[in-house]
Amino acid sequence: MDFVLTQLSGFAGAFTDLALDPLTYAYLIVSVFLGITFGALPGLTATLAVTILTGFFGNKIPLDYSLIALLGAYVGAIYGGSYPAILLNIPGTAASAATAMDGHPLAKAGRGGEALGLTTTASFIGTLIGTIALLVFVWLLLLLSKNIASPEKALLALFGILLSGTLMSEDLVIKGWIAGLIGLAMAMVGLDPLLSEPRYTFGWSYLLSGFQVVPVLMGAFAVPQIIEGMRHMNAGQVIQPMGRILPNMAAIRRYMPTIARSGVIGTGVGALPGVGEDVAGWVSYGVGKSVSKEGSKFGKGSLEGLLSSETANNACIGGALIPLLVLGIPGSPPAAALMGAFKINNIIPGPTIDPEIILRVVAIMVLASFTMFIMGLFTARVFIRILRLPQVVFLPIVMVLTTIGSFSVGGGINDLYLMLGVGFAAYFMNLLKIPIAPLVIGVILGGLFDETFRRSLLISGGDLSVFALRPVAAILLGLNVALVLSQVPVVKRTYMKLSGRTG
Amino acid sequence: MDEDTEIMRARDFWGALVLMGLSLFFLWRTMDIPLWGGNRAGVSSAAWYNSAAIVPLGIFLALLALSITLLVISIRAGGAQRALTAVGIGWNTAEAVRFSAIGVILFFFIVGLVPRVDFVLSSGLLITALTFGFHQGLRHRMGLAAGAVAFCGSYALVMHLPQSEWAAHDDDWVTLIVWVALTVVMLRRAGGDRVLKAVPYIAVIAPLVLVSAMAFGFRQNVPNRGGLLFKQIEYHYYVTIRPIWRS
Numbered sequence: 001m002d003f004v005l006t007q008l009s010g011f012a013g014a015f016t017d018l019a020l021d022p023l024t025y026a027y028l029i030v031s032v033f034l035g036i037t038f039g040a041l042p043g044l045t046a047t048l049a050v051t052i053l054t055g056f057f058g059n060k061i062p063l064d065y066s067l068i069a070l071l072g073a074y075v076g077a078i079y080g081g082s083y084p085a086i087l088l089n090i091p092g093t094a095a096s097a098a099t100a101m102d103g104h105p106l107a108k109a110g111r112g113g114e115a116l117g118l119t120t121t122a123s124f125i126g127t128l129i130g131t132i133a134l135l136v137f138v139w140l141l142l143l144l145s146k147n148i149a150s151p152e153k154a155l156l157a158l159f160g161i162l163l164s165g166t167l168m169s170e171d172l173v174i175k176g177w178i179a180g181l182i183g184l185a186m187a188m189v190g191l192d193p194l195l196s197e198p199r200y201t202f203g204w205s206y207l208l209s210g211f212q213v214v215p216v217l218m219g220a221f222a223v224p225q226i227i228e229g230m231r232h233m234n235a236g237q238v239i240q241p242m243g244r245i246l247p248n249m250a251a252i253r254r255y256m257p258t259i260a261r262s263g264v265i266g267t268g269v270g271a272l273p274g275v276g277e278d279v280a281g282w283v284s285y286g287v288g289k290s291v292s293k294e295g296s297k298f299g300k301g302s303l304e305g306l307l308s309s310e311t312a313n314n315a316c317i318g319g320a321l322i323p324l325l326v327l328g329i330p331g332s333p334p335a336a337a338l339m340g341a342f343k344i345n346n347i348i349p350g351p352t353i354d355p356e357i358i359l360r361v362v363a364i365m366v367l368a369s370f371t372m373f374i375m376g377l378f379t380a381r382v383f384i385r386i387l388r389l390p391q392v393v394f395l396p397i398v399m400v401l402t403t404i405g406s407f408s409v410g411g412g413i414n415d416l417y418l419m420l421g422v423g424f425a426a427y428f429m430n431l432l433k434i435p436i437a438p439l440v441i442g443v444i445l446g447g448l449f450d451e452t453f454r455r456s457l458l459i460s461g462g463d464l465s466v467f468a469l470r471p472v473a474a475i476l477l478g479l480n481v482a483l484v485l486s487q488v489p490v491v492k493r494t495y496m497k498l499s500g501r502t503g
Numbered sequence: 504m505d506e507d508t509e510i511m512r513a514r515d516f517w518g519a520l521v522l523m524g525l526s527l528f529f530l531w532r533t534m535d536i537p538l539w540g541g542n543r544a545g546v547s548s549a550a551w552y553n554s555a556a557i558v559p560l561g562i563f564l565a566l567l568a569l570s571i572t573l574l575v576i577s578i579r580a581g582g583a584q585r586a587l588t589a590v591g592i593g594w595n596t597a598e599a600v601r602f603s604a605i606g607v608i609l610f611f612f613i614v615g616l617v618p619r620v621d622f623v624l625s626s627g628l629l630i631t632a633l634t635f636g637f638h639q640g641l642r643h644r645m646g647l648a649a650g651a652v653a654f655c656g657s658y659a660l661v662m663h664l665p666q667s668e669w670a671a672h673d674d675d676w677v678t679l680i681v682w683v684a685l686t687v688v689m690l691r692r693a694g695g696d697r698v699l700k701a702v703p704y705i706a707v708i709a710p711l712v713l714v715s716a717m718a719f720g721f722r723q724n725v726p727n728r729g730g731l732l733f734k735q736i737e738y739h740y741y742v743t744i745r746p747i748w749r750s
Contacts, residue, residue: 060721171511172576174569178522181566185529188559197555199536200529227605230633232640393698396633397709399609400626403617404713408723413618420613424606432518433511450558457552 007135014359018064018367027068032371033379035076039083040383042090043229043391044398046077046277050337051217052398055405058214058341063357068364070341074334075368078277078314079123079376083383086115087239095277095316098285098309105301107239114248118303119310120376121247122259126311127369129263130270130318134325135362137271141326142358145351150459151467153350154452155476157445160329161438162483164274168435173487175434183442184449186211193451194458206414213340214409215419216443220436221337222402223423228430229391245380251303258288258304259311266312270319274441276332277313277320284312318365325349325358329445333437339444344409510593512582519574526567533559597642604645608632611656619659619669620678621730626710628652628682634702635689651685675731682706715740 018024031053038049050070057069081096086103099119106115148156161184165176189200190210201207252259262284269280288308289298298305320331321338328350330336342349347357406419426436460466468474485491536556551557577583608629616625629652636648659674686703693699714733718725719740727733 056717056721060723172515172573174572174576178566178569178573181562181569184562185559185566188562192555195553195555197536199555199559200532223609227602227609230605230637231601232638390638390698392634392638393701393705396630397705399612399629399633400710400713403613403626404622404717404725407617407726408717408721412724413726416613416617420609423609428518432514434518453558454552457557462550462552 007139010355010359011135011362014356015363015366018068018360018363023065024068024367027065028072028367028371029375031069031072032076032368032375035073035078036080036083036372036375036383037076037386038073039077039080039092039096040386041389041391041394042084042088042092043225043395045093045221045225046074046081046095047221047333047337048225048398049073049077050334051214051221051340052401052405054337054341054344055214055218055402055409058409059344060408063345063347064360064364066341066345067361068368070338071361071364072368072371074317074338075127075314075365075372076375077334078317079120079372080383081313082119082123082310083116083380084387086119087112087384088387093277095281095313096309097278098281099306099313101285101299101309102302102305104239105299106303106306109301111301112239113245114251115306116245116380117247117377118251118306120245120373120380121252122262122307122310123314123376124369124373125259126263126266126314127317127365127372129260129311130267130315130321131362131365131369132318133264133267133315134318134321134365137322138325138358141322142351142355145326148351148472149456149470150452151456151470151473152476154449154456155467155473155480156327156329157449157452159476159480159483160273160323160327160445161442161449162480163272164441165435165438166483166487167272167275167279168437169433170435171433175432176438179429179434179436180438180442183439183444184446186216186439186443187446188450193447194454206411210447211418211443212409212411212415213343213444215406215411215415216422217337217340217440218402218406219419219422220426220440221333222398223419224427224430224436226395226399226402227423227427229395232392240384245377247377248303251307255304255307258292258307261291262288262308262311263315266315267319269312270316270331271322273323273329273331274333274336274437276334276437277316280316280319281309281313285309314369321361321365325353325361326351328448330441333440336437336440336444343444509581509585512577512580513585514582514593515573515577516582516586519570519577522570523567523574526563526570529559530563530567533563600642600645601637601640604636604649605633607649608636608652611652611660615656615658615660616652616678617726618666619663619671619674620655620727621675621732622714622726623707623710623732624675624678624682624730625655626713627706628655628678628685630706630709631682631685631689631702634705635685635699638696638698647688648685651681655681669727670729672731679731711736 035049038044039046050073053069053073057066077093078095081091081093082099082103084090084092085096085100086107089100089104091097091100103115106112161180162177165180166173169176189207191198191208198208265284265287266280269275269283285305285308288304289295292304294302294304316332320335323329323331324335324339328348330339339349403416406415409415429436456466467477533556538551538554538556612625612629632648632652636645655678658677663669663671663674689699689702714725717723
């Protein structure tokens with residue numbers, strides 16, 4: 001009970017501080033608006049919104065405002081993707097792909113206004129569910145994580161990279177692992193963290209400090225998007241929503257169990273390292289379809305289907321922040337961009353993070369969700385107009401934003417060369433269906449893995465059993481081994497045979 | 504196996520070869536880092552577990568193993584047979600031209616223009632070139648747009664390669680002239696196209712607002728502070744405008 005009261009009073013203090021500061025609202029309104037705009041424009045993503053704003057706000061304003069700007073954009077962008085999904089049948093972000101399944105049929109049936117009202121409410125409730133889970137679980141996990149040392153950290157970092165590689169691969173799982181390894185390899189460039197030994201610098205002094213996170217993020221997420229999006233496209237016909245965009249409270253009450261279930265699923269999926277809002281939306285949609293009495297109506301304009309995906313993708317945000325804040329492992333690609341912002345502010349997410357920051361993150365999430373809800377209901381027409389903009393108009397501006405954002409973070413012109421190189425490489429990786437998110441997570445966690453792995457060996461005098469004899473390390477090692485073995489064909493076949501025999 | 508998977512396996516064949524090459528190259532480079540018996544600044548790195556090479560060695564060996572696995576999967580699925588044809592890897596001429604044009608524009612913008620030419624001018628040219636070149640998907644427009652940026656970028660590169668010459672203004676003038684010329688060509692061909700008619704406004708306003716916000720709002724470094732336009736903007740901001748509210 002004491003724990004809950006302490007949590008609530010801490011949250012109330014952080015919330016009051018932020019709510020009484022007028023600048024909070026200025027940053028919230030601008031960032032949520034930008035986030036919804038990024039989400040609503042097909043071709044721009046939530047990850048890109050957070051990445052670009054990291055370049056602008058990451059280390060140029062006080063941390064609180066920086067977090068408001070980035071989290072506001074994150075929440076707004078995930079919600080904003082539902083506009084084109086419903087009105088154009090084109091998901092604005094991958095997170096809204098499942099929303100289009102039922103949202104667009106509803107819009108075609110003249111219920112676009114109702115669908116937008118419901119997605120706004122579902123996104124709002126979903127964000128709050130994720131945020132509550134963040135407030136509760138982050139502390140429980142922080143208490144547990146106090147006991148983890150270098151071996152556990154190294155295995156956790158490896159698990160994060162492997163798991164994101166496994167779950168983010170659209171094609172072969174090894175492609176996700178390859179992406180993670182490329183990211184890890186990139187993190188090896190520069191002076192090594194223990195002996196200051198230069199590695200792969202090729203005599204270029206810029207590389208001594210290693211690859212900077214922001215240009216890598218910009219290159220990995222923005223440049224391929226620009227290359228891919230610069231093509232002639234016939235803009236689809238925007239279906240104008242009839243009537244006012246208001247939440248259908250009767251439907252919300254009726255489907256509250258669905259909303260609650262989707263919120264929990266979204267939060268849980270978000271908590272898995274590297275797995276983003278798109279997976280959360282689809283998993284929740286799939287579960288909803290299989291357990292609902294109206295499952296046969298899914299895909300034909302079902303309100304329950306719409307609520308299942310839209311609640312989950314926003315709930316995923318809070319979930320994705322749990323491993324980021326507790327373990328320093330991003331739970332989704334936008335969370336990886338957010339981690340870049342933490343890094344350039346010299347904040348190391350993980351067991352040693354200042355608890356005040358966590359409380360402020362929770363308070364900002366609550367404020368951002370309210371801002372999103374109000375903007376969604378009262379300024380929806382503005383975002384519907386934005387949908388008509390062709391990609392070839394805004395992508396060049398994104399390139400200029402990316403350039404100036406990446407340049408100003410610190411490394412100057414060399415950061416731009418790095419950004420361009422990573423961008424072209426990421427474009428070809430997209431062609432090969434090698435996922436980009438594990439690469440970015442590898443770059444971010446590579447330094448931590450290198451340092452903690454070697455420190456573990458240093459302390460144990462080179463005894464590898466240090467990774468197996470400590471209880472938590474043994475569990476993590478088991479998870480890593482199981483994850484790899486689960487993808488080996490021989491093991492898969494044996495498992496299938498055994499499970500078939502016992503079943 | 505469907506067509507998309509066959510194309511993917513053919514691409515995987517080339518991808519695996521490139522990855523194997525890179526893994527082997529970096530494994531060879533890793534040999535430069537002392538694994539046994541090293542001594543740096545009086546600190547002994549004699550033990551293998553203390554070496555800066557141990558983690559990279561593991562990473563590149565794992566990468567090599569996964570590349571070989573990918574290559575085997577690709578060959579078994581017939582990827583090697585399809586890999587030598589353009590159709591096999593799903594690459595057509597139109598896509599190759601589109602990618603090359605964007606590649607040229609981005610390369611010369613970042614490498615040639617941004618360090619040497621005023622940021623408002625180079626960004627204005629970039630926005631005009633990208634929108635005009637790719638809005639309708641016409642190949643000759645892509646070529647013209649890429650040519651305009653490549654000309655300005657290569658002029659800046661050739662005439663002012665070393666950093667000591669980046670403040671020169673002749674490349675700014677060349678970029679301005681080419682930008683205006685490209686805008687005139689675009690407007691002549693715009694007809695009733697509202698997007699192309701809006702481009703000149705966007706190309707001027709967007710970089711101007713962004714660079715001013717970054718330099719004077721966030722007080723951050725921006726590319727080429729001594730550029731033709733930015734130098735004037737900065738001068739008038741500090742000398743003409745700022746004293747108004749300062750006083």
